[in-house]
Amino acid sequence: MSNVPEYAILKVGGREIKLPVVEGTEGEKAIDIAGLRKETGYVTLDPSFMNTAACFSKITFVDGEQGILRYRGIPIEELVKLGSFVKVAYLLVNGNLPTPEQSRKFSQLLNVNSLLHEDMRHFFDHFPQGAHPMHILSTMINALAAFYPNVDLRSMTEDIDTSTARLISIVRTMAAVAYKKSIGEPIVYPRHDLKYCANFLNMMFDSPVAPYSVRPEAERVLNILFILHADHEQNCSTTAIRTVGSAQVNLYATISAGMSALSGPLHGGANQEVIEMLKMIEADGNVKKYINMAKDKNSPFRLMGFGHRVYKTYDPRAAIIKKECHAFLQAMDIQDSLLEVAWEVEKAALEDEYFITRNLYPNVDFYTGILYRALGIPEDMFTVMFALARLPGWIAHWKEMIGGNTKIVRPRQIYIGKTLDQI
16 A cells, blocks of 8 residues: 555535545555544445445455456466466465465365264254255354354464365365255265365265266366356455454354355346346347347346446456356357357347446356356356355455454444434
8 A cells, every 4th residue: 555645635514624545556546534423423325335445455456447356466367277276265365376385285174174074964954855055055154163163263363274274175065965965865975086176076966876077177167167256355245254254253154144145146146047047038039129128227127147346347257257168068068058048148238339338248147157057056056156166255354354453343324214303
């Protein structure tokens, strides 16, 4: 941050107040209003925090106008070339890419912490049939604190590596167990000889009557999917993590809160919504009809997977995953008619002045669902996949937040209810 003193002048209530201007390393500027209420009695009003920076952070940089995404200063395009979600997870949590020795130790921690506590297996038997995997997973993560209690603020400084590895590894196992339970198949245990993504695919799809062999193409593309979703700055679920964690809630309960936030259709559930939309368009066979419906303000139809709260140009993650989606389906000789529908929808939208002038481009969710389908992931597991990928980012933000002088989050409000003389 720049140390050059700069101020914004606010005239309010007959007074003139100097508010400090702070600047980030990428040139982003903000007006520091922390002392505004004390000085003037005023607060700011910013519904949904559309224009509010809630913290300083060294983790992820997003420039929506330029289509830039970087983790710890490294462009997402470069991180994808690594082809290792585990290395990117280490980067996010620890601030640097691992050395070969650090990578080996981190992989060992992931391996030894991959097994689900045997007593927790019985929990899965008591969820009702048809329960959504995200609800199961968020509940099970919350329960982890009872089995591994040393995850509070006091102990984390000594046990952060183990706790981080346990969470990243065991949640993957939980997700696979939840899926196996949902289809009535026996649980598949993690294997020490498989890497992170290959292990997950094996736990999902291996069976005593149909042995599963992990294709290197599938392992590679799942690593890329996870890398692209590993963090995205102060989104809804990350803000939930920082808010809940500011009360010094244990790590597992905090992550459970973030997962609950992610489960909504406007956040982590968007890729499932895209698939449902593409199926509807394919069944109708009239792309132009749905493009026109999306432009009609009186129509309830929304073109899912287009536009983004931050990006005002093509989402850099979408550009990567579009290319990977085509290459993977081709390499695996998979014919998915929804991919052709997606291309047709994108082409129609990007040739339409309505979408161009409003900066409505495909986001990362537009093609990820098709890739997950090609991998064999069922649609109700799409949001779970997002959650698995986002774990390192959530942990990094929680770790950064508790390492600072953060007070408990407590926003103000503007009361517009009844007054005493109206009762």
